[in-house]
Amino acid sequence: MSLSPAGPPLLSARDVKVHLRVHRRIVKAVDGVDLDVYPGQCVGIVGESGSGKSTLGRAMTRLLPNVEIAELSGSVRFCGDDVLAMSSETMRALRRHRGLSMVFQDPLSYLNPTLRIDRQLAEALRHLGDRRAVQQKSAELLQQVGLDDSARILRLYPHELSGGMRQRVLIAMALAPDPQILVADEPTTALDATVQYQVIQTLRRLNKERNLAMLIITHDLGMVAELCDQVYVMQGGKIVEAADVFTLFDAPQNAYTASLLAAARRLHQTKVLGSAATP
Amino acid sequence: MPAEPSVLLSVPQSLSRSRTSASLDLLRRLFRTRFGGIGLIILVVISALSAFAPWFASNGPMDLGSPALQPPSWQHPLGTDSLGRDVRSVLLYAGRSSLTIGFCAAAMAFLIGGTIGAMAGYFRGAVAAVLLRVTDLFHTLPAIIIVLFSVSLMGSSFWLQVAAVALAIWPIEARIVYGQFITLSEREFVLAARAVGLSTFHIIFREILPNALPTVIVQVSLDASTAILIEAGLGFLGLSDPTMPSWGEMLNRGQEFLELAWWMSVFPGMAICIAVLGFNLFADGVTEMFNPRASAVAPKLEG
């Protein structure tokens, strides 16, 4: 966990704008965002639904969905190269070898239901060449995310795994190119509470043991408190506050941030103490 | 997704005024879709041409006066057929029966299939199982076969033809309505209506049906186009009502003269094509209106 980063940022966004055309209107999903992730740092982006945080994450990894884009501008520098300005060829090579990988919210739909896990993992490992190396590395990757029974899991289909296992498989796939950063968009939202804990622990372990930088996009402030070093708060497509995690939780500068925190605390109280505690 | 829950539950008195402006609004939206407006125009035009055939045709459909088998000319823009009839005139009059049969058959299929589908979808359980089996039974047989079988049993006057074609296409309608009932009855506004204690009748007719309407309109439109194609086939085989000219029947006559008089076959076929296109484009337009997919965007597969 690095509180005071040294050296240049790993991932750096400057004035990123993503304007989408939806039903003849322009929606400014992301409207001028600056953001930095340093090596080994875990950064969180929080906000409500519609704040643009998911769109930002997907724009930074060039994985925007099939929506009509009115404007996509700004720069996203990854190890010095502007991801947004690259050709598709270069981007693909970057994805295969250096990895700007992303994990999403609903693991079931992000895995191909008709293919076995080993085949889907192998797709991410083709740069290794021969089959045995691929098999070995696949098993290693699964073990890294805490799925020790790798031999059995590799032969299964996605629907035969539990939600938490699926999400960890997707994380394993994202780790295939030995990346320096992992982007996660609501990685635990679709999972049960106990499973959420497992996944969060996995992420934390990866961050600490491999010095893997992370960009976690979420509305779950609890997860942010557990995992992140630096937090950005988004509202209406803009960053309204950026601070390290301790400062943010103890002394938020922005009113919106304060209201988010207050709401989260109320929710937490209700959960812990039951409905009697609701004001 | 179907449109938002009906507003019929709330203010009945302001309905009359809002209905006309609501219809105009719908029309406007239809014309904004890619081809929906064109489809509607085609339908209106061919219906008008057929309905007002006497105005547009130079002769009556039974006039055998002209010289036979003449290629298209100024006098007979689409030529004349083997009986000495002006093809253009026959085409217009034939449109009447072809279009009417198509539409009536679709409507009948909707009534039969829709009722069965609705019953299966609402009552579920054993009722649904039996009804679905029957639907499957009819679905297994190809349309032409069912139609031929019915015609051989019952004959082929106008209404019997309509019934035969309806018999062939009702399973599709039944499945669609059944599907709509299944999805819609799970939605919140129906559960809410049930919780408040509204009668079954009310729920079916004022909650579920208005929301199933767009899908139903689309399906009826598609059924009409299918019905026209089936009826054309029937006519082509010479098994349609001999007292009424129809496009299919014109193609039947044309079959003998493929070598000598291409215009006898080409133009009726084109007419059928245009009619079917009209229904299909209209149906696509309505689908796009209520289901505004990102149909405009090319998929991203790289980069």
Next chain:
Amino acid sequence: MLRHIAGHMAQAVLLLISVVILIFCLLQLIPGDPIQAMVGDMPVPPALRASLEQRFQLNEPFFQRLYSYLVNVLHGDLGYSMNYRRPVFDILAERFPRTLLLAGVGYAFGLLIGITIGIQSAVTPHRSVDQAWSSLVLIGYAMPTFWVGQLLVMGFSIHLGWLPTQGMGPMISRASGVDWLLERAAYLVLPVATYTILETTRVARFMRASVRETLEQGYIVTARQKGLSRREIIMGHVVRNSILPVITVMGYSFGTAMGGAVLLETVFSYPGVGSLMVEAVRARDTQVIVGVVILIACSVVVMNIVVDLLYAWLDPRIRVSSAQG
């Protein structure tokens, strides 16, 4: 999985029996003299009437007759055609393979081409390409199949003289071996082409919609993220998953192809089951009509079973699996 398939087969058999029962009941509803209906458009001598009455147990109660009818059908006895003076089963056995050849080959080609066009249409980054293909397919879909046949005949046979207009083969032929095959093939080109066009338009539309849906799925994003090329994504993920819905309706669309046989065999004067049906309807030869209907119902049902097997092979989700948590 075997239990799954056995279940479907049992349903299929039940369906077939229901079809036969339904037809039988409908036949009872024909007004007028059942013997006349059976015989067709010819006068019935009294001796024949008596023997037919006895043979078909026309004086027995309803369920007795139904039972005998079912038993007969199961034994392959589909009655006797007065029109052709042959057992119905024999006529069908002679003509069905011809129809199968035509419809089968046309259907297969149509499926392949339609799937290809559908995929192309849906994945192309150029909207104009998609528009062009979609318009072409829509127009093709709107054309009545027999009209397409007529157009092809007019174009290629009459106008250009490349191919024969009708029939299955030349009247007299002294060719043998490869020549024989080529001779026959010429007669089949146009009918098969018509079938192909029919099936292509149906499949292409459906496939395009299916591919578009697949492209919205999450695993396509995962694939992009892994750095797969366009071609790899299409081949490895899109095709396999998009084909599944198309396969589910293959059984019924095969039925439509068989239905098309009725019309196309008339256009091309091809002596198959389709033209048989038309002749039988004209001659009011009820036994043959019923025989054809049962035959086609059978083939659709069989096709559905094949489709079930195919689908189970392709989609692991419906196989019985040992689910682990």
